[in-house]
Amino acid sequence: MDNKKYVDMVNSKNYPTKIEVPLDPPFKDKRGIIQNLWLGESKSVTYIESKTGAVRAKHKHTEDYHATYILEGSVKYSELEDDEKTVILSNVYRAGDMFFTKPGVFHIMEFLKDTKMITINNLVKNHDTYEKDIIRVK
Numbered sequence: 001m002d003n004k005k006y007v008d009m010v011n012s013k014n015y016p017t018k019i020e021v022p023l024d025p026p027f028k029d030k031r032g033i034i035q036n037l038w039l040g041e042s043k044s045v046t047y048i049e050s051k052t053g054a055v056r057a058k059h060k061h062t063e064d065y066h067a068t069y070i071l072e073g074s075v076k077y078s079e080l081e082d083d084e085k086t087v088i089l090s091n092v093y094r095a096g097d098m099f100f101t102k103p104g105v106f107h108i109m110e111f112l113k114d115t116k117m118i119t120i121n122n123l124v125k126n127h128d129t130y131e132k133d134i135i136r137v138k
Contacts, residue, residue, distance in 0.1 A: 001016070001022055003021065003024045003036060004040065006021055006022050007038055007041075008040060010040070010065065010100065010102075010122075011041050015065075015100075015102040016100070019079075019089070019100045020097070020100075021037075021069075021098040021099060023035065023098060024036060024039075037067070037069050037098060041122075042120045042121060043121055043122055043124045044120075044124050045118055045119070045120055045121070046118060046121065047116070047117075048117050048118070048119065049114070050073075050075070050109075050114070050117075051111065051114055052111055052112065052113050052114050054110075054111045055108065055109065055111070056108075056111070057107050057108050058106075058136060058137040059106065059134040059136045059137060060104055060106045060135050061103045061104070061133050061134055062103060062104070062133050062134070062135065063103055063133055064122055064123040064125070064133045065100065065102050065121070065122050066100075066101050066119040066122075067098060067099070067101075067119065068093075068099055068100075068118070069098040069117060070095050070096065070098070070115065070116075071116040071117055071118065072114070072116040073111065073112070073115025073116060074093065074094045074112040075109050075110065075111050075112065075117070076090065076111075077090070077091055077092075077093055077107065077108070077109055078090040078091075078108045078110075079106065079107050080105075080106040080107070080108070081106075084106055092112065106137055
């Protein structure tokens with residue numbers, strides 16, 4: 001599946017079962033590269049830095065989704081059952097990897113190295129909309 005087809009599925013709320021977002025081959029020439037990350041609609045893009053050992057997320061979104069692209073570093077990403085304890089998925093992602101979190105899934109990000117990443121979201125992500133959209137792990 002290519003990036004456009006994956007993103008079209010997400011935007012139609014037909015969420016793919018595979019969370020790794022496919023990245024099409026980059027355009028390369030003597031000036032460098034251009035890598036498309038999300039060939040479709042989004043409402044906001046967020047840049048995040050996290051220190052080694054930091055834990056983020058520990059929540060689920062009621063409406064928002066996010067695709068996360070790792071610029072530098074690495075993160076252990078886990079998804080949990082609604083009991084908030086049973087791990088149903090756990091992967092390590094590194095620079096150049098991109099993964100997707102659909103609404104309604106408890107997730108946790110544990111940073112294994114200092115990490116820089118961006119998230120592509122379907123809601124305008126400011127503090128107020130973010131806090132209204134999440135349910136935290138107890």
